[in-house]
Amino acid sequence: MKCGYVAVLGRPNAGKSSLVNFYVGEDVAVVSKRQQTTRSNILGIVTGKDYQIVFIDTPGIHHSKNELDRFMMKNVRSAISTADVILYLFDASKEIDIEEKEYIVSLKEKTDKLIVIKSKIDKENIADFGFDIEVSIRKNINTKNLLEMIVQNLPEGEPIFDKDEYTDKSIRFLVCEYIRGQLLDMFDNEIPHGVAVIVENMEENKKCVVMDIALICERENHKGIIIGKGGKNLKVIGSNAREYAEDLFNKQVILHTFVKVDEDWRNKNINKYI
Ligand SMILES: Nc1nc2c(ncn2[C@@H]2O[C@H](COP(=O)(O)OP(=O)(O)OP(=O)(O)O)[C@@H](O)[C@H]2O)c(=O)[nH]1
Numbered sequence: 001m002k003c004g005y006v007a008v009l010g011r012p013n014a015g016k017s018s019l020v021n022f023y024v025g026e027d028v029a030v031v032s033k034r035q036q037t038t039r040s041n042i043l044g045i046v047t048g049k050d051y052q053i054v055f056i057d058t059p060g061i062h063h064s065k066n067e068l069d070r071f072m073m074k075n076v077r078s079a080i081s082t083a084d085v086i087l088y089l090f091d092a093s094k095e096i097d098i099e100e101k102e103y104i105v106s107l108k109e110k111t112d113k114l115i116v117i118k119s120k121i122d123k124e125n126i127a128d129f130g131f132d133i134e135v136s137i138r139k140n141i142n143t144k145n146l147l148e149m150i151v152q153n154l155p156e157g158e159p160i161f162d163k164d165e166y167t168d169k170s171i172r173f174l175v176c177e178y179i180r181g182q183l184l185d186m187f188d189n190e191i192p193h194g195v196a197v198i199v200e201n202m203e204e205n206k207k208c209v210v211m212d213i214a215l216i217c218e219r220e221n222h223k224g225i226i227i228g229k230g231g232k233n234l235k236v237i238g239s240n241a242r243e244y245a246e247d248l249f250n251k252q253v254i255l256h257t258f259v260k261v262d263e264d265w266r267n268k269n270i271n272k273y274i
């Protein structure tokens, strides 16, 4: 069987998580229109008749401004060192700068298992760089060809995960990420980028799950905005997250959400929240 790890790299917003979710057939990673959505590596497992692909979805490659950024870039390096095959995605609709070109060239020097992908080709096409394949996840263009290309490049081996598994992440992680996804949809960049979502307490019995979920933000005024007038935003977030969690746990979920402030946690406290 062809089996192995496939790191998915690229700039923020290049479409990495969309690609992984598409092949996995489940939302293992949050997708949003904003940059720097993915914060840590997430495995998405796809098992076919004669292959197992373990995608490593990674944070977008960017310059680090704080500890959280540095943590994200550490994740990228660790994905590269684990990978049997590396996918590098660049967005067809964006100019590709010299720094990104140099980065791709340096990857080519490191590995002969690199597939350079021009992504989002359903959009205006202005990016100018050599690629191995062009795809659109949204319009399902060339996705089968890319899958074949990946499988061809995988080493022979035994499956790493059980064939029913599709991610290494727990349901509690997926619920927190789902909430972060909602924040990215609802608020401008500054607020969701400064929020971490954690489960503070969880109890589960045969009938139901009780989850206490904290949204950690950086400023008192952000807290007010997230909660909304009369708590209306937090109510929407909580009720959507409860439905999502009930689907995953397949039982009743009682979910309490609250917002806390921890100034500068992205420098001081990432170990606590990420
Ligand atoms: N038009 C078009 N949009 C796409 C396609 N693939 C992804 N997108 C959109 O691009 C945006 C970013 O997608 P993500 O999958 O979150 O990108 P990412 O590379 O994981 O981003 P980070 O986690 O921030 O690094 C979202 O709005 C997606 O819906 C595509 O094939 N075509």
Ligand SMILES: [Mg+2]
Residues within 6 Å of the ligand: 016, 017, 018, 029, 030, 031, 037, 038, 057, 058, 059, 060
């Ligand atoms: Mg992502």
